[in-house]
Amino acid sequence: MATQIQAGRPAATAGAGAVHKYYQRFDRIDRVMHAFLMTTFIGCAITGLPLVFSDHEWAASLARALGGFQTAALIHRICAGTMITVWLLHVIRIFYDAATRTGFLAVFWGPNSMVPQPQDIFDMWNHFKWFVGKGPRPQFDRWTYWEKFDYWAVFWGMAIIGGSGLILWFPAQFAAFLPGWIFNVATVVHGEEALLAVGFIFTIHFFNGHIRPEKFPMDLVIFTGRIPEHELKDERPQEFRRLVAEGRLAAAEAAPPTPWTKVFGWVVGGAAVIVGTATVVVIVYSVLN
Amino acid sequence: MIRLTIQGIALALLVGLAPVAQALAPGKAPATAAAAKAAKAPDASQKCIDCHAEAEPGDKSAAGKPVKLDPEAHAKTLHGGGNATCIDCHAAEGLRKYPHKEPGAAQCASCHEKAVKEYAETSHGKARAGGNGVAAACGDCHGTHDIKPTSDDASKVSRQNLEATCGACHGSEALVKAGKVPGGNVSAKYHDSIHGKLLHGDTKAKDRVPLCTDCHGTHDMRPKKDPESAVSRANIPETCGTCHGKAKKAWSGGQHGKLRAANVMTAPGCTDCHGTHTIADHNAPKWQVEVIRECGGCHTEYIDTYRDTYHGKVTDLGFARMATCASCHGAHDILPKENPLSMVSEQRILATCQACHPKANANFVKFQPHANKNKKDSGLVLYYTTKFMQVLLAGVFAFFGLHTILWLYRSLAELKARRGRPAPDTEKH
Structure with a gap:
């Protein structure tokens, strides 16, 4: 994730009062990385799930449909390799940005940091109070506590699944310096963590991003990169006030998303939601059987 | 060609030494050249053959048995050519006069005493003795008027034909059901097995691959629960x-x-x-x-x-x-x-x-190819890692499950409350 709001093109507001103002939330690199993450994640999930549920009829059919386990394994490893690359590039980018622009403190502290802050604890508590009608909605800043959880779940997940996956991919090489039981542990960790990741992304993340009534049926911000002013004010009032106070609101303003990015978002996001929801249905059905 | 009446054939079939003069009793089939020729034949069997050769292939006796006999084909069988006469197999009683009665089952034991004794101990023999009319008797496997040596490809029990011979019953769903045959339709299974495939293949193995009798035996065939059985x-x-x-x-x-x-x-x-x-x-x-x-x-x-x-x-x-x-x-x-x-x-x-x-x-x-992740003796790291992952999954889904349900409830409530008021700026971006 970007650690700083990127300045987009100036909003084309002149003369046309009906046009909404937009503010940049994700820059181009964020969006490209998310696109890679999303497709490779679905690729790994679809090719890996038959192994988790190998004793179900559908698993064998899916494995055959994917061209056999060797083709499925190839797709799985291509997706995994790409995802690990995205993960590494992301970490490198954070360090590069920290060294050249933001400084290292901003990585770990402040409203643009993905690291949980004391404020997140209060936000979560107050959010629960709001759920049960015992208080106002918390005034969120740029990153909410559940978004940080999403981020770290994926961050940790990629490290754990990626690490265990590499061990299982290159057993002879890892056995050169690791004891043999590591393969037993890696198998358990890889499968369980994958189930957690798939279950979480395809239910909780989808709910937070798309399915909850305020967002239904789709939040396009990860595809367009821009958030409309009313949404910024409504959902992230603390960020809006901070941008105003810091005098950076104008710099954060961006042109409205082009129609094609919206169509792209609808198609790709919609496809992901459909595939993900179908996957969850199959998993729940299989676990219950 | 002269046609005997169906009834006449039926009676004539009961092959016998029945003189043709008697066979052609008044009111029955007209006298024929063939009958006259049979009457002159010196061999007793020849008299029977002469009549039965005249029958049409589809003709049946009163009991529904075929009556046609091809003399040339019969001559080439093991029993043909004078090796056995008709009444060696078919008891003479009642066959000497025409119209003769329906002959009973062939008396194989009159010559093949040992084989028949052995047969009585087989699955087939016991089933038949127990009243199962579907169980194979001598003729079902060896044929009747067409018995050939096993080495002859035309024999019903040759390598060529054995599968089909056993399959006539063991490959017939109807007969398997009627005879309560154990194992069901085993012919179809055998046909698709590696043995069956090799038998019908082009490799040298087709001359060595086992047929039904190679495993089950012939006259020593026993049910598998019999300790003496080759397939016990x-x-x-x-x-x-x-x-x-x-x-x-x-x-x-x-x-x-x-x-x-x-x-x-x-x-x-x-x-x-x-x-x-x-x-x-x-x-x-x-x-x-x-x-x-x-x-x-x-x-x-x-x-x-x-x-x-x-x-x-x-x-x-x-x-x-x-x-x-x-x-x-x-x-x-x-x-x-x-x-x-x-x-x-x-x-x-x-x-x-x-x-x-x-x-x-x-x-x-x-690496433990049979590690039990839920037991400590497969390694504590594996055991506690598994426990940790289970708790992690349960914890995350429980927490965010609750989080999501409460949020959904609140969001729907807010949405409902907002409906009454003027629409806020909610145009989709």
């Missing part, structure tokens, strides 16, 4: 070993064979893993994957832990490229790992793993 549980290894001597020897030296030698009859013999009539090519991926379930039928805990591994999952999906039970443990020569000769013994495990993983080293082979 105890005798199966010997029977299969007739051809598969090497496999039998390896099995005898392996744990399964040793247990059998110690009278542990639950230990598997050939058919427990390979099946009987369905026996498949052991190189076929489908069988290699399916036989794992046979091993798992007894070794239940080991198949469960095997299915936790990549090996076990890929084979569960139907792909045979991964290690199956036999890849590590061997097939016929399976030995417990305490035995240094075992493929999974300390001495040999590295070589066993290296068969698929050439770069495997001492660390590598410490």
